[in-house]
Amino acid sequence: MVKKFILLRNAFIRKLKSRIKENKLATWNFYINSTEDNMNKSIIAQQNLKELYKDEKTYKLFQEINIQDLSPVEQRHLERLLKEFKKQNEFRTQLGELDILEKEISKKYNSYVPKIDNKPISKTQLDHILQTSINLALRKKAYQAVLNGGNLIAEDLRRLVLKRNEYAKNFGYSNFF
Numbered sequence: 001m002v003k004k005f006i007l008l009r010n011a012f013i014r015k016l017k018s019r020i021k022e023n024k025l026a027t028w029n030f031y032i033n034s035t036e037d038n039m040n041k042s043i044i045a046q047q048n049l050k051e052l053y054k055d056e057k058t059y060k061l062f063q064e065i066n067i068q069d070l071s072p073v074e075q076r077h078l079e080r081l082l083k084e085f086k087k088q089n090e091f092r093t094q095l096g097e098l099d100i101l102e103k104e105i106s107k108k109y110n111s112y113v114p115k116i117d118n119k120p121i122s123k124t125q126l127d128h129i130l131q132t133s134i135n136l137a138l139r140k141k142a143y144q145a146v147l148n149g150g151n152l153i154a155e156d157l158r159r160l161v162l163k164r165n166e167y168a169k170n171f172g173y174s175n176f177f
Helices: 002-032 036-054 056-064 072-090 092-110 123-132 136-169
Strands: none
Touching: 002 036, 002 056, 002 072, 002 092, 036 056, 036 072, 036 092, 056 072, 072 092, 092 136, 123 136
């Protein structure tokens, strides 16, 4: 039984690692260049990652493992795998909605171009002004430019927090954080 678990776990982890790598790369590309195309690629990569957990045959094989036959470390591995399979299958719709909302907020904020005196300025320049400038008027303008970016996504963030809290209640938590 132990050998069966190790072979099954290792085969699953190989697939998982590959999809995690693809997902991280697509997500990184989206965060550094928040185009519609990159957002869609990121969503697809995330969906491909979650597809692994839809494999009912693999889930059933993991469920058939007698946890008592495993070492404490292997027991934790099995428990985490089973928990993730259950979460991804029972709450798939809710998780998908959260993922898309998070991506939309990121896209909106990452594509925001701050301005000082109606001139575009990079977020790096903005940070530099806020951290080093001794010109109080310029720092106030920079601070306002940062606030404007936050105001752009404020309502979406409130909605995300409410949806995350609803999701957390599925697991007995009062809130997501």
